[in-house]
Amino acid sequence: MATISLRRARTMIRKALEHGRAEELKPLCAVVLDAGGNLIAAEREDGASPGRFDIARAKAYGAVMLDMPGSAQMARAEAQAYFIACANGALGGGLVPVPGGVLVKDNKGITIGALGISGDASDNDAAAAKAGIEASGLAAEV
Template identity: 70%
Template sequence: MASISLNKARTIIRKALAKGREMELKPLSVVVLDAGGHVLAFEREDGAAPGRFDIARGKAYGAVMLGMAGEAQMARAEQQHYFMTAMNGLFGGAVVPVPGGVLVQDKRGEVIGAVGVTGDTSDNDAIAAVAGIEAANLTGIT
């Protein structure tokens, strides 16, 4: 089974943060999870609130555990609130169903993890996540 190496996880974080600075976003926090939802790497920029780890992780965790990125989770929550409420309960309240949780695919199209970015608007968070993922020669699914 393919996975995200620590080197690629660090590249994702570095390039996501660089994209945030390029776009003049608020301070970002970025987490990279493997396909089992385990943290591979995390960074929080100076000035980012300490609670941002849990938000970033929740965005990525929901994506990888449900097999749907943040945009799809948010749409599902709007259409079937009871479903996402049940899923969040099932996962101990750890799911944050909004953009910024991005699935990571390898070259074969296999989901190998997820990235969660938080700190600015959810849509901008997703843009930064995808920039980091693409810099690691992987594909991001928003």
């Protein structure tokens, strides 16, 4: 099974933050987790509020634990709020089911981790994550 190297995680973060600056987004925080939900790398831009790390991590954690990007979690929460509430409880309250938690896929389409971004509107966070993942040579499921 493929994994995300520290080098590639740093590339994802750098490119995601560059995307955010190019699009004039608010300061961002980016967190890369492996397929088991373990931290590989994280960075919080100057000016990003302190809570952004926890939110970015929770976006990535929910994506990897449910194998479902944040946009799909949000749709599921709107259709079946009780499922997401129960999943959040089962996972220790660690989910933020909104866009910005983006799955990282290898060249076979297998989930190898997630990139969570927080700091701007959720759709903008997801776009920055997608840009970072694709710039690293991997596929993003937004």
